[in-house]
Amino acid sequence: MNENINCNEDKVSVIIPMFMVEKFIATAINSLIHQTYSNIEIICVDDASKDGSYNVVKNMLFEHKNIKLIRNIDDYGKIAAINQGLESARNTGLNNASGKFVLFLDADDTLDQNTILNVVGYANKTMADIVLFDYSAIINGKEVPIQTDLKEGLYTTRQLVSHFLDDLPWNSISCVGTKLYRREMILNNNIKFKKKYKYNEDCAFAVETLLVAKSVYYLNQPFYKYLIRENSSLMSSYRENMFQTNIKVIELFGKLLEKHGYYEQKKSLFYDRIVSLIIDSLVNEVKYGDKNSTEKTIEIIKQHKITSKIIEYSIGNYPLYDWKRIVLIMIDKNSKYLYALLKIRKICKTKNKIQKVHVLFWSNVVHLMYGCGNIHKNDNVVYMFHNVSSDVTNPYLYNSNYMSFEKFIKNEMTIRKPINLNRSLDNDVKKAFAVTFDDGYDGVYNYAYPILNRYNIPFTIFVTVEYLDKQNYLTSEQMLEMLKNCNCSVQCHTDSHPKLRDCKDLYNEVIVSKKQLEKKIGKTITAFAYPYGSVSACDLKSIHYVKKAGYMMAFSSIDGSLNFVSKKFKHFLPRIDGDYIVQKCENINMRIQ
Numbered sequence: 001m002n003e004n005i006n007c008n009e010d011k012v013s014v015i016i017p018m019f020m021v022e023k024f025i026a027t028a029i030n031s032l033i034h035q036t037y038s039n040i041e042i043i044c045v046d047d048a049s050k051d052g053s054y055n056v057v058k059n060m061l062f063e064h065k066n067i068k069l070i071r072n073i074d075d076y077g078k079i080a081a082i083n084q085g086l087e088s089a090r091n092t093g094l095n096n097a098s099g100k101f102v103l104f105l106d107a108d109d110t111l112d113q114n115t116i117l118n119v120v121g122y123a124n125k126t127m128a129d130i131v132l133f134d135y136s137a138i139i140n141g142k143e144v145p146i147q148t149d150l151k152e153g154l155y156t157t158r159q160l161v162s163h164f165l166d167d168l169p170w171n172s173i174s175c176v177g178t179k180l181y182r183r184e185m186i187l188n189n190n191i192k193f194k195k196k197y198k199y200n201e202d203c204a205f206a207v208e209t210l211l212v213a214k215s216v217y218y219l220n221q222p223f224y225k226y227l228i229r230e231n232s233s234l235m236s237s238y239r240e241n242m243f244q245t246n247i248k249v250i251e252l253f254g255k256l257l258e259k260h261g262y263y264e265q266k267k268s269l270f271y272d273r274i275v276s277l278i279i280d281s282l283v284n285e286v287k288y289g290d291k292n293s294t295e296k297t298i299e300i301i302k303q304h305k306i307t308s309k310i311i312e313y314s315i316g317n318y319p320l321y322d323w324k325r326i327v328l329i330m331i332d333k334n335s336k337y338l339y340a341l342l343k344i345r346k347i348c349k350t351k352n353k354i355q356k357v358h359v360l361f362w363s364n365v366v367h368l369m370y371g372c373g374n375i376h377k378n379d380n381v382v383y384m385f386h387n388v389s390s391d392v393t394n395p396y397l398y399n400s401n402y403m404s405f406e407k408f409i410k411n412e413m414t415i416r417k418p419i420n421l422n423r424s425l426d427n428d429v430k431k432a433f434a435v436t437f438d439d440g441y442d443g444v445y446n447y448a449y450p451i452l453n454r455y456n457i458p459f460t461i462f463v464t465v466e467y468l469d470k471q472n473y474l475t476s477e478q479m480l481e482m483l484k485n486c487n488c489s490v491q492c493h494t495d496s497h498p499k500l501r502d503c504k505d506l507y508n509e510v511i512v513s514k515k516q517l518e519k520k521i522g523k524t525i526t527a528f529a530y531p532y533g534s535v536s537a538c539d540l541k542s543i544h545y546v547k548k549a550g551y552m553m554a555f556s557s558i559d560g561s562l563n564f565v566s567k568k569f570k571h572f573l574p575r576i577d578g579d580y581i582v583q584k585c586e587n588i589n590m591r592i593q
Contacts, residue, residue, distance in 0.1 A: 009039035010100040010124065012116055013183065015093030016044045017072075017086050021107035022051040024227070029057065031110035031225075033064055037117040040066060041099050045089040047072040048080045053107075070096055087193030087201045094186065102181045108227045109177065115223040119180040122217045126154045129213035131180040134172070135224035145222040148172050152220040158260040160216050165269035173253075174203030178224045181209060199239050200249040207252050211259065238288030243281035243297055247304065250274055271313045274306060275324050282327065286342045294339045302331050317547075322540050379561035380424050381416070382434045383578040384529075387441035388448040393586055395579035398439075401586075402447040408582045409435075409455060420458035421489060421527055425553060425567055435459040436555070436575065438493055438529055440467055445478040453485060462493035462529035462555075465513045468520075476520065483521060491527040492517050492551075499532055500542035510545040526552045533557025533575075543571050 014032055018025055025044070032042050044067065046054045057069050072089045074080045080088075090104060101120060105111060119131040134147045149167040164173060172178065185191075189212045197204035210216070250273055257263040257270065278301055285294040301307055311328045318325035323345075330338045385405075386398035393401045400408075412418075416433040424434045435452065437444045440463040452459050461482075467473040482488040494500070495513035503509055514525045528546050530538050533556040546554045553570045560566060560574030567573070 009037065010120060011039045011041055011098065012037070012101045012103060012120060012180075013041045013043055013093075013097035013099030014103045014105055014116075015090055015097065016042065016105050016107050017047055017089030017093065018044055018049055018053045018057070018107050019047045019083050019089070020049050020051050020053065022049075022053045022056055024108035025053050025056050026060065028105055028107050028110055029060060029064075029067065031113070032105070032116075034113050035111070035116050036114050037120065040116060041097065042067045043070065043093045043096055044068065045070050045072050045093045047085070047089040048083045068096060085195065085198070087195055087198070090193045094183075094192070097183060099183060102183045102186065103179075104176050106177060106226075108229060110225040110227075112221075112223040112225065118219060118221065118223070122219060123180055123182070126215070126217050128154060128215045128217035129182050129185050130209060130216045131219060132172070132216055133178050133180075133219040133224065134222040135175060135178050135226050136222040138225055138227045143225070146171065146226075147220060147222060148218075150218050150220070152218055154215060154217050156215055157210055157213050160210075160218070161256060161260040161262050164257070164262070165266055165273070170273060174200065174206060175224070175226075176202035176206050177226070179206060179209075185209065185212060196245065197249050197252075198245045199242060200246050204249045204252055207249070207256055211256055239284050242284050243277060243301055246277050246281070247274070247306070250277060251306075268313070268317065271310055274310055275314065275328070278310070278331075279324060279327060282338075282342055283346075286339070286346050291339055294342065295335075298331060298335050298338055302335060307331065318544060322544060378430045379563050380419075380429060380432045380434070381561045382421065382424055382436055382555065382573070382575045383412075383581070384555075384557060384575040385435070385437050385448070385578040386439055387437075387443040388451075389443040390447070393579060393583045395577065395583055398579060399443075400579050400582045402443075402451065404582045404586050405448065406451045408578070409451060409457060413455065413457075418455075418457045420487070421460040421491070421553075424562055425570065425573075435578075436462060436529070438462045439464050439497070440474045440479070440493070442472055442474055442478070445474055445482060449482055449488075452487065456487065458487045458489070460489045460491055460527065462491050462527075463517060464493045464495070464497045464531075465516055465520075466496045480521065483523070490517065490521050490523070490525075491529065492525050493529045494531055497531045499537045500530060500545075501537055501539045503542075506542060506545045510542070511549045514549050514551070528554040530554065530556055530572075538572070546571055 016025070016028060029042060029044070032040055044057045046057070046069065054069070057067065061067050061069060070092060071079045072084050072092050074084060094102070101123060103116070115133070119133060122128065123131050134145065136143045136145045148169065150163055160168070186209065191205065191208050191212070193201045193205050254263065254270060257266050263270070281297055281301070282294065285297050311332050314325045314328045327338065330341065385400060388400050388402050388405050390402060391399055393399065393404050412433055416431050419429060419432040419434055421434045421436065423429050424432065435457060437448065437459065440461055444461055448459070461479070463474070463479065468479065469475050479490060483490060492514050494509040495516070496509065498509060500506065500509065510528070518525050528551040530542065535558070538556070543554070551571070553573060555573045555575050557577065558574045559576060561576070562573065
């Protein structure tokens with residue numbers, strides 16, 4: 001660092017708690033020494049380390065005069081002989097800080113060399129109380145940026161809260177290291193890291209500052225480098241009283257939502273956080289505790305004032321056999337058996353085993369619901385096609401010949417009446433059929449559309465958003481042209497057509513794709529089709545996301561009709577594979593009257 005400090009630069013205090021970090025601390029300090037900003041006060045607080053952490057920093061003092069090395073103190077004001085915890089070390093750092101601004105850096109993490117120059121610049125330019133920025137996770141030496149969907153700029157705290165849990169996820173809110181604070185704000189409001197928020201004191205501190213801050217500048221840059229270490233203490237050890245301490249943090253967060261009038265609007269997302277805490281707390285007990293500690297935690301959760309509301313919420317929002325819903329119902333009704341269930345789940349934790357059980361279960365349910373493909377004469381049916389072309393009909397290539405397709409349509413009209421997809425679930429409509437196309441092949445426009453238009457047949461295209469404007473698929477112009485016809489509707493088939501059971505980004509595939517398609521066509525999307533559509537390609541989490549996105553109905557590729565049983569499960573409805581029907585008609589030389 002340049003020791004000729006620019007007097008025009010405001011001092012920034014960077015607080016680093018240290019405990020057994022001999023291997024990392026020099027790297028963390030060096031990321032500050034090599035900043036493009038000069039006036040930095042580096043405060044290292046040793047919290048009773050038994051390794052060489054203290055000596056590593058002590059040796060750096062001779063060359064870098066802006067480093068302060070402090071021993072943490074205990075509750076009696078003496079140098080701590082045993083580790084006092086992160087919150088204590090950070091408070092000691094705050095007590096010794098003299099900067100206009102404060103940053104917090106963990107001893108195994110680093111900052112990009114331009115971080116302080118940028119965040120202080122925006123703080124002074126906008127007079128923001130807090131500057132929020134993004135971070136990157138360092139996993140096995142690879143940097144993975146973790147960024148939000150929030151637009152860069154200055155926000156009042158109320159404006160920022162309106163984006164919480166949507167554009168601004170929980171990890172961005174709770175991470176104390178990704179924020180520059182005005183020290184005056186912290187001192188004037190006596191904000192400290194508190195032991196009662198153990199395991200999540202970072203989030204509590206961040207929320208308490210947001211409760212008093214007037215404005216926040218968001219900088220869309222992953223400046224903080226967060227090292228993911230295997231076997232780190234918080235990720236691989238027992239967290240005693242995890243629920244009791246963390247629920248206090250979430251309740252504090254609820255106060256922030258209430259203060260700015262967003263509690264009701266964010267309630268479902270807020271409740272999801274509590275449900276995740278309940279599940280994580282029980283997993284923590286089963287994995288690292290014992291039967292007594294698990295049963296004690298179950299009882300504490302059961303008695304908490306928010307639990308009854310959470311159980312009621314889960315019944316209305318989680319699918320019938322969702323794991324979270326099962327746990328919450330058991331907490332309420334059969335808590336004495338819950339430990340055994342959790343233990344069994346831990347024993348057979350292998351994801352493949354659990355998913356095989358799901359597949360077996362849903363296969364049986366589907367067969368019961370859909371009658372193994374048997375169609376009653378009064379049932380409504382939804383036909384599923386993909387492409388229509390001049391090639392021969394081949395179900396394995398997802399294609400129907402256009403002449404055979406027209407014969408099928410004409411014959412079907414003698415048996416059932418054509419309806420649009422939205423009417424297929426109406427109880428007063430019987431003996432009807434709807435036509436759907438998956439993926440969005442250009443054959444729908446070139447061959448199917450003229451035929452369906454000729455016979456005035458409603459049809460629906462389930463579009464895979466990423467396929468639009470690619471070779472062999474619809475162009476945006478073709479899609480919009482067909483939409484001018486009142487018989488055509490466009491619905492969603494995900495962004496990139498993955499197997500949702502294995503998909504790691506359900507939010508993008510199910511929710512974001514819906515928004516993108518709605519923006520493109522200027523209409524509300526109400527229906528969804530699962531890619532591949534089989535029981536083995538979907539899971540309960542996928543169905544939950546589809547419901548959460550606001551789809552009124554969703555279709556599988558399971559063979560069956562819309563009978564009175566299947567229509568009750570509107571987010572996993574059956575369809576008939578039209579290509580096979582067309583091929584069958586060809587094979588028996590069906591005569592059209």
